[in-house]
Amino acid sequence: MDIQFSTYYTLIFAAIVLLVGKFLVQRIRWLREFNIPEPVAGGLVAALISWGLNAAFDVRASFDTGLQTAFMLVFFSSIGLSANFLKLREGGMGLIVFLLVVVVFIGVQNSVGVALATALGLDPLIGLIAGSITLVGGHGTAGAWGSVLENDHGIPGAITLGIACATFGLVIGGLIGGPLAKWLIQRHGLKHPQGTGDAGALEAGTPNFEFPHKTRLITADAAIETMALFAGCLAFAEFMSQLTKGTALQLPTFVWALGGGVLIRNVLDYVFNFEVFDRAIDVFGNTGLSVYLAIALLSLKLWELAGLAGPLVVILGVQTLVMAAYAGFVTFRLMGSNYDAAVLCAGHCGFGMGATPTAVANMQAITNQYGASHKAFLIVPMVGAFFIDLVNAVAIQVFINVFG
Numbered sequence: 001m002d003i004q005f006s007t008y009y010t011l012i013f014a015a016i017v018l019l020v021g022k023f024l025v026q027r028i029r030w031l032r033e034f035n036i037p038e039p040v041a042g043g044l045v046a047a048l049i050s051w052g053l054n055a056a057f058d059v060r061a062s063f064d065t066g067l068q069t070a071f072m073l074v075f076f077s078s079i080g081l082s083a084n085f086l087k088l089r090e091g092g093m094g095l096i097v098f099l100l101v102v103v104v105f106i107g108v109q110n111s112v113g114v115a116l117a118t119a120l121g122l123d124p125l126i127g128l129i130a131g132s133i134t135l136v137g138g139h140g141t142a143g144a145w146g147s148v149l150e151n152d153h154g155i156p157g158a159i160t161l162g163i164a165c166a167t168f169g170l171v172i173g174g175l176i177g178g179p180l181a182k183w184l185i186q187r188h189g190l191k192h193p194q195g196t197g198d199a200g201a202l203e204a205g206t207p208n209f210e211f212p213h214k215t216r217l218i219t220a221d222a223a224i225e226t227m228a229l230f231a232g233c234l235a236f237a238e239f240m241s242q243l244t245k246g247t248a249l250q251l252p253t254f255v256w257a258l259g260g261g262v263l264i265r266n267v268l269d270y271v272f273n274f275e276v277f278d279r280a281i282d283v284f285g286n287t288g289l290s291v292y293l294a295i296a297l298l299s300l301k302l303w304e305l306a307g308l309a310g311p312l313v314v315i316l317g318v319q320t321l322v323m324a325a326y327a328g329f330v331t332f333r334l335m336g337s338n339y340d341a342a343v344l345c346a347g348h349c350g351f352g353m354g355a356t357p358t359a360v361a362n363m364q365a366i367t368n369q370y371g372a373s374h375k376a377f378l379i380v381p382m383v384g385a386f387f388i389d390l391v392n393a394v395a396i397q398v399f400i401n402v403f404g
Helices: 007-027 031-034 038-057 065-081 084-121 124-133 138-153 160-188 200-201 221-244 253-270 276-297 303-304 310-334 339-353 354-371 373-403
Strands: 002-004 059-063
Touching: 002 007, 002 124, 002 310, 007 031, 007 038, 007 276, 007 354, 038 059, 038 160, 038 354, 065 221, 065 276, 065 303, 065 354, 065 373, 084 124, 084 253, 084 276, 084 310, 084 373, 124 138, 124 310, 124 373, 138 160, 138 373, 160 276, 160 339, 160 354, 221 276, 221 373, 276 354, 310 339, 339 354, 339 373, 354 373
Parallel strands: 002 059
Antiparallel strands: none
């Protein structure tokens, strides 16, 4: 029996998931100790309930994906709208180094996937599906490249396979990032820089999403202005997606939303000298992040993951170990082996296995307990949401040309 929930019911269930997640993290000690993000905790409970209903009564619930996409675009728009060029300069050499670290990891991830697929007697391109196509790329990239692999390279069920792998990565990325960062912090006795976790720092213009639970005093006028900015980002994303469709400049819609935010923010700052209300952007962005993750996990169909072929489970399991080892021993060391580097590792696990929203949620779970990390919140959203999609598209095409 299929049950389709409308936009309104989807939003209600998403709010319940977030409230349940918050309750569980507050009440269950090990969830706090392992820094599991609240949307992941609540979302997994909802997914288990959905799985039980499917197993017992053959019930399959579907939620409004349009609402999920909308909140995802709001999240990425908020990254762009908070990207003042002066703030981006603060990322400095660290941003470049982190980008290079992630670029190398894409090659490692695809090489592992292709090698294991070949060793297990599968088409090497299936290894790409269980590589950066779905793990770094996420659901959107999985769908886009899945159709290419089905139509042009004869990989049957590539889209379904890709969505399942991307879902696995979304969950695992949210589960391993926090514990890894916690282990690094404790193992090396790391402490956050003093004086960066107070409310005064928030007023001074800290990176977006850094203090999700801080009180923001915003007015109705500021909220209306901010909604207009977000509407501009979404309109720009829709226009550019249609304009570049089928061309060499075609990019995922969320990349255009982020780019539109960067463009609008800096034109307002430096051309019209208009003061953008960062606190309102922060509220809208954190709301978009939380609701997007809640709906994504609410829509998780665990029975589809359980039906994955044994060899694919092996590949994804090894990819998880590779991600954790690479972040812990490569990312951490090259980024300075300090507290900021540990938080960056949590973020890297988030978008290296799942998606940028998962990366931000991972970092929030760590900084809520141990203190702020301005550097991580400057670097990870821009690299994970913008630069890496461009690099990943090139890397995927190279691997397809070699093994296709």
